[in-house]
Amino acid sequence: MESGHPNLEKLYERLTIEEEEEEDSGIIVGAVEEQEKKRAMQNVLASLWRPKEGMGVHNIAGYRYSFVFYHILDLRKVIEGGPWSFEQNMLVYHHIQNEEDPGQVALNEMEIWVQVHDILRGFISESILTSVGNFVGKYVKSNPANFDGTWRQYVRVRVRLDVQRPLKRRMKIKREGGSWNWINFKYERMGNFCFVCGIIGHT
Known part of the structure; x- marks a missing residue:
């Protein structure tokens, strides 16, 4: 060291x-x-x-x-x-890439796995989870286990978050002609963030 x-x-x-x-x-x-x-x-x-x-x-x-x-x-x-x-x-x-200055690059994004809870089985598709990921932040990828046919309490997507923006807690979705459903988000290995405003980095 x-x-x-x-x-x-x-x-x-x-x-x-x-x-x-x-x-x-x-x-x-x-x-x-x-x-x-x-x-x-x-x-x-x-x-x-x-x-x-x-x-x-x-x-x-x-x-x-x-x-x-x-x-x-x-x-x-x-x-x-x-x-x-x-x-x-x-x-x-x-x-750090190519000629970037370590002292000047912006440090305002982080990647994290997000658990998507209470999502109906019919909504578990790559396209819908991509939309969910882009609602939370910037979609990066889905966990391949999401699509193996096994029943799970939640599915996982990896997203890139802007740490200066409040965390999203839930999202309302529905299929055409169907009823609205709430899905809820849990952020894995999340450190300090404010439960009032949802901003990462302070409590």
């Missing part, structure tokens, strides 16, 4: 060489509202992510950190396995 102030020039120099030779490393930039507990945050996230090739954590400014992964599989596991949190504070992160 790396600590202290980052030497970003050396860091990016190393990554450029590795990417040209093997294309197996990368950086994500994240923000978490626990600046005073940096060492504890590093240890907790490292224990959750367990990167096989290690990682570097550097404070860029304020609540913003860079997380450097030296193998593409470690990077993918973190990106696809989120959301992540530290002491119930959500880590909002972005995978």
Whole structure:
């Protein structure tokens, strides 16, 4: 685990060489509202992510950190396995692309699995779940198990949320000529958010 102030020039120099030779490393930039507990945050996230090739954590400014992964599989596991949190504070992160500036990229979206409860069996289709996902946020994908024919209490869709917007709690749907039905949403592994306004990041 790396600590202290980052030497970003050396860091990016190393990554450029590795990417040209093997294309197996990368950086994500994240923000978490626990600046005073940096060492504890590093240890907790490292224990959750367990990167096989290690990682570097550097404070860029304020609540913003860079997380450097030296193998593409470690990077993918973190990106696809989120959301992540530290002491119930959500880590909002972005995978740095090409010439993006880690200190300037917007950190206002996060991917999360959403459980869709009370949905009638006749509504469980890819097109309807895509519409549901786009109502909640931006649809990313459905859980393949949604369509295996097994009865479940809920189905799951993965969406990209704007953390500055209130969470959607339910949605009213119906088929043509049918009656209205409410479906309800539960957000998996959600950290702090306000139960009054639904905004992520404060209580």
